[in-house]
Amino acid sequence: MGNIKIGLEIHMHLRTKEKLFCTCKIPEQNSPINTTICERCTGQPGAKPMLPNKTAIAHVIKLALIFNSSITKNTYFQRKHYTWPDMPTGFQRTISGGHIAPNGIGGSFKGIELEELHIEEDPAAWDPVTGEINYNRSGFPLAEIVTKPQFTSTEQLRDWLEELILVSKYLKALNEEYGIKSDVNVSIEESDYQRVEIKNVSSITNIVKAAEAEIARQRECVSKGEPIKQETRRYNDELDETQFMRSKEDAQDYMFLPEPDLPNLIIDDKWIAELKASLPELPEQKRQRYAAYSLSKEDIEVLVANAYLTQLFEHALEQKPNPKEVGLFLRREVPRVLNYHHEDMHTLEEKNIKEELSNLLELLGSDKISYTTAQKLLEKLYDEKFDIKAYVEENNLLQVQDTALIEELLRKALREAPKAVEDFKNGNDKALNFIVGIVMRETKGTAKPQVVNEILAKVIQEF
Numbered sequence: 279m280g281n282i283k284i285g286l287e288i289h290m291h292l293r294t295k296e297k298l299f300c301t302c303k304i305p306e307q308n309s310p311i312n313t314t315i316c317e318r319c320t321g322q323p324g325a326k327p328m329l330p331n332k333t334a335i336a337h338v339i340k341l342a343l344i345f346n347s348s349i350t351k352n353t354y355f356q357r358k359h360y361t362w363p364d365m366p367t368g369f370q371r372t373i374s375g376g377h378i379a380p381n382g383i384g385g386s387f388k389g390i391e392l393e394e395l396h397i398e399e400d401p402a403a404w405d406p407v408t409g410e411i412n413y414n415r416s417g418f419p420l421a422e423i424v425t426k427p428q429f430t431s432t433e434q435l436r437d438w439l440e441e442l443i444l445v446s447k448y449l450k451a452l453n454e455e456y457g458i459k460s461d462v463n464v465s466i467e468e469s470d471y472q473r474v475e476i477k478n479v480s481s482i483t484n485i486v487k488a489a490e491a492e493i494a495r496q497r498e499c500v501s502k503g504e505p506i507k508q509e510t511r512r513y514n515d516e517l518d519e520t521q522f523m524r525s526k527e528d529a530q531d532y533m534f535l536p537e538p539d540l541p542n543l544i545i546d547d548k549w550i551a552e553l554k555a556s557l558p559e560l561p562e563q564k565r566q567r568y569a570a571y572s573l574s575k576e577d578i579e580v581l582v583a584n585a586y587l588t589q590l591f592e593h594a595l596e597q598k599p600n601p602k603e604v605g606l607f608l609r610r611e612v613p614r615v616l617n618y619h620h621e622d623m624h625t626l627e628e629k630n631i632k633e634e635l636s637n638l639l640e641l642l643g644s645d646k647i648s649y650t651t652a653q654k655l656l657e658k659l660y661d662e663k664f665d666i667k668a669y670v671e672e673n674n675l676l677q678v679q680d681t682a683l684i685e686e687l688l689r690k691a692l693r694e695a696p697k698a699v700e701d702f703k704n705g706n707d708k709a710l711n712f713i714v715g716i717v718m719r720e721t722k723g724t725a726k727p728q729v730v731n732e733i734l735a736k737v738i739q740e741f
């Protein structure tokens with residue numbers, strides 16, 4: 279089979295409090311229809327846009343900095359004209375196409391080169407079945423990211439999109455509730471890379487599935503001797519197939535015109551420098567840094583993929599504890615407790631127990647409490663917030679540092695079990711496991727099993 283080429287035009291919903299050209303609040307996805315609207319975002323006659331939302335522009339510039347794109351310092355919004363029920367003004371405001379330079383030109387991300395990057399407003403949502411138009415979404419700030427058609431497999435496409443989403447979360451640039459939607463262009467070598475575009479696919483899963491379905495369709499066409507036509511299609515996720523929308527001959531002329539109601543968008547060097555200085559450490563840098571703590575690749579990935587776990591881990595590291603033990607605890611025990619309750623990380627964040635969790639990690643990482651104790655405390659903390667340090671002291675949960683006490687408990691247990699000692703001497707290595715168990719029980723799980731085993735190895739010589 280021949281090679282494939284995939285390219286993307288991604289629309290990322292930017293994380294802001296208000297819309298791009300008015301002060302309407304960004305609605306929740308399930309907000310009642312037409313409740314966060316005003317004369318501006320519904321395109322009433324005479325209503326003019328306000329100056330663009332500065333946070334939205336900052337997100338786009340930060341993305342351009344991450345991609346190493348060349349940033350356009352003086353540009354302007356254009357009106358992109360088309361007639362569609364979701365667009366009451368008859369045009370969309372955008373910094374692309376027509377005669378102007380987009381906000382960012384060129385650059386690359388994770389090995390894929392970019393054509394450009396720009397900001398624009400989202401149209402309203404039109405339901406072709408009911409005819410209902412919901413203007414809540416109208417004026418939502420979007421970043422459009424256009425890649426070159428350089429993806430050569432759908433696995434690469436998935437990995438790349440996951441990393442883009444993760445980076446955008448780190449930047450706090452992505453509205454996670456709305457996520458991304460993307461136009462996906464797909465072509466195969468067998469048709470001399472005749473380009474077919476699939477419009478408006480939401481979610482990483484569907485983008486990947488749409489590309490796979492389209493590759494399969496094109497290969498089938500070629501095998502039947504049918505030509506691949508340049509056309510626009512849509513993805514039907516219920517049938518898992520792409521469907522014809524329109525041919526390229528119907529390509530629209532958008533009649534781009536400068537938006538007369540908005541001044542030029544000037545991005546000065548000082549602001550760019552400030553934004554650059556504010557960029558967070560990125561996932562890739564974190565992965566490299568965490569690798570020094572002898573955590574496995576999978577363990578690191580679980581931590582890095584979650585901003586909340588990352589913050590807890592970083593905070594714990596400041597206390598200089600045992601990073602490996604803390605990392606493993608966060609990576610294993612937090613998801614375990616959440617799975618048990620059928621909840622996700624957001625629930626944990628909402629519990630507002632970051633300080634308590636940090637204290638818990640500090641005690642664990644500095645060997646003051648055992649892993650088992652930490653597990654139990656985490657479970658308790660999930661149910662109710664309490665003062666970890668006070669609770670540990672009141673309930674004598676501090677790890678037994680007293681090796682003399684452990685020795686004494688071990689001698690007593692060994693004296694009472696001569697048979698086990700004899701079995702051990704006769705080569706049964708496991709014969710003494712229950713002795714360790716006795717000591718753990720006597721110390722209410724506050725002794726460290728490794729320490730008990732070390733002392734046992736010494737004490738057994740006397741028997």
Ligand SMILES: [Zn+2]
Nearest residue numbers: 300302316319
């Ligand atoms: Zn509005």
